[in-house]
Structure formats: C-alpha cells, structure tokens
Amino acid sequence: MSPMTAPTQLVSLRLSEDDIARLEQRVGLDGTRSRSDVIRLAIKSLLDDEPLKPGMGRVTIDLGQDVMPHIEAVHALTGMDAKMLTRQGLDLAIRDQLTVRSDIDALIEARAEKAQARQKFSSEDHQ
Structure with missing residues (x-):
C-alpha cells in the first residue's frame, strides 16, 4: 500500500x-x-x-465535454469549481423563475381587480 x-x-x-x-x-x-x-x-x-x-x-449532473473547457476557464479565472458554478446557476434560475412567477401573479391580480371594478361599476349602473 x-x-x-x-x-x-x-x-x-x-x-x-x-x-x-x-x-x-x-x-x-x-x-x-x-x-x-x-x-x-x-x-x-x-x-x-x-x-x-x-x-x-x-x-x-452529468457535464458534457463541451462544458468542461468553460468550467476550467472559469475556475482558472475565479477559483470556482463545477459544484460552485452549478449552485450559483441553480440559485439564479430559481430567482429568475420566482420573479417570473411573481410577475405573472401580479398580472393576474391586476386583471382580477379590473374585472371586479368593471363588475361593480356595471352593477351600479343597473341600480
């Protein structure tokens, strides 16, 4: 040994x-x-x-041969390894998706408020 x-x-x-x-x-x-x-x-x-x-x-995650040179270049520049880069990428993707979801939720909420306002306005006209 x-x-x-x-x-x-x-x-x-x-x-x-x-x-x-x-x-x-x-x-x-x-x-x-x-x-x-x-x-x-x-x-x-x-x-x-x-x-x-x-x-x-x-x-x-299986990393393809096409990605490895990029990871090695980033590692040489920053010291970040594949695990660190993957974690950072995952954090960014999650943040992006949550932002998109938040934007969609805000749009839906705004449309619902407009619909309620129109319905209220319409019901006031008929009284």
Missing part, C-alpha cells in the same frame, strides 16, 4: 451471474481497471448522492 492510499477493509458480497456480467461490462469505463474498482465507484456514487443532512437533497 502506498503512503497516499487510505487503509481499506475487505468486504465480501454475493452477486448473481447476471450482475457479475454487468460489472465486467463496466470494467475499463470511467477509469476502472477491475470489478472492485467498478463496485467502489458505484458505492461512492451512491454515498455521494445521499444528502448530508435530513431534509436536504442532492442532485448529480
């Missing part, structure tokens, strides 16, 4: 032949060199997707 490697523990599990075949198909993808690597990566992914605290959520 190299000095940079954290100590590990051996864990055994039983898998069906189908699951083993599916594991074998993943060897060589995402930098994996063995079934153990595939299993470790799958467990890490599962654990990383769990919320840190109850009531929180996590989202995993």
